Amino acid sequence: xxxxxxxxxxxxxxxxxxxxxxxxxxxxxxxxxxxxxxxxxxxxxxxxxxxxxxxxxxxxxxxxxxxxxxxxxxxxxxxxxxxxxxxxxxxxxxxxxxxxxxxxxxxxx
Amino acid sequence: xxxxxxxxxxxxxxxxxxxxxxxxxxxxxxxxxxxxxxxxxxxxxxxxxxxxxxxxxxxxxxxxxxxxxxxxxxxxxxxxxxxxxxxxxxxxxxxxxxxxxxxxxxxxxxxxxx
Numbered sequence: 490x491x492x493x494x495x496x497x498x499x500x501x502x503x504x505x506x507x508x509x510x511x512x513x514x515x516x517x518x519x520x521x522x523x524x525x526x527x528x529x530x531x532x533x534x535x536x537x538x539x540x541x542x543x544x545x546x547x548x549x550x551x552x553x554x555x556x557x558x559x560x561x562x563x564x565x566x567x568x569x570x571x572x573x574x575x576x577x578x579x580x581x582x583x584x585x586x587x588x589x590x591x592x593x594x595x596x597x598x
Numbered sequence: 599x600x601x602x603x604x605x606x607x608x609x610x611x612x613x614x615x616x617x618x619x620x621x622x623x624x625x626x627x628x629x630x631x632x633x634x635x636x637x638x639x640x641x642x643x644x645x646x647x648x649x650x651x652x653x654x655x656x657x658x659x660x661x662x663x664x665x666x667x668x669x670x671x672x673x674x675x676x677x678x679x680x681x682x683x684x685x686x687x688x689x690x691x692x693x694x695x696x697x698x699x700x701x702x703x704x705x706x707x708x709x710x711x712x
Contacts, residue, residue: 493640522700524701529706530705530706531688531703531704531705531706532641532688532701532703533703534700534701534702537700576640576641578640578641585643585656585657586641586643586701587640588640588641588642589640590638590639590640591640
């Protein structure tokens with residue numbers, strides 16, 4: 490079966506750095522996505538990785554290793570507004586998106 | 599800029615009743631999707647449409663139906679609601695299909711079936 494694993498919940502301190510991991514087992518691979526979802530709101534797109542390596546976008550970076558079935562989202566200079574759930578999703582060989590259950594990130598002052 | 603509009607935002611429904619969740623987008627995206635989101639689970643695809651006039655089944659289509667009469671509208675109908683359909687429903691759209699990556703989501707419709 491297809492599976493996306495990410496931690497259920499993480500806690501970090503304002504101003505610090507946090508890394509959210511995602512491992513996947515899917516039928517083929519056509520890209521990995523990270524979305525941010527604040528409580529009670531819609532998910533919003535953060536990043537897309539299809540090749541190995543690090544993609545940087547401001548305070549957020551996303552890394553992919555296809556051989557290891559692994560990705561992480563790195564958030565730097567954490568702000569209180571970064572408190573949200575972070576969803577990892579993988580596009581399989583049929584271009585279907587398989588979603589992880591999300592990681593709830595709690596930022597403390 | 600509206601993006602994707604869903605209605606209603608919240609609804610309590612008796613089991614056995616028929617319900618239609620509305621979704622309208624103004625971005626002229628070809629592809630549209632309906633997902634449900636339940637606590638502890640990832641988003642699950644119910645139905646999708648790659649272009650007006652076509653629809654397809656997702657991962658959990660049973661008990662739901664959709665139509666795509668035009669580019670902008672993609673309603674989701676529960677013919678006879680059951681308590682297991684209590685969930686938050688998200689409509690989404692993308693330009694030129696899933697392989698472009700980014701999905702744009704509506705604000706969600708919270709449905710409770712009693």
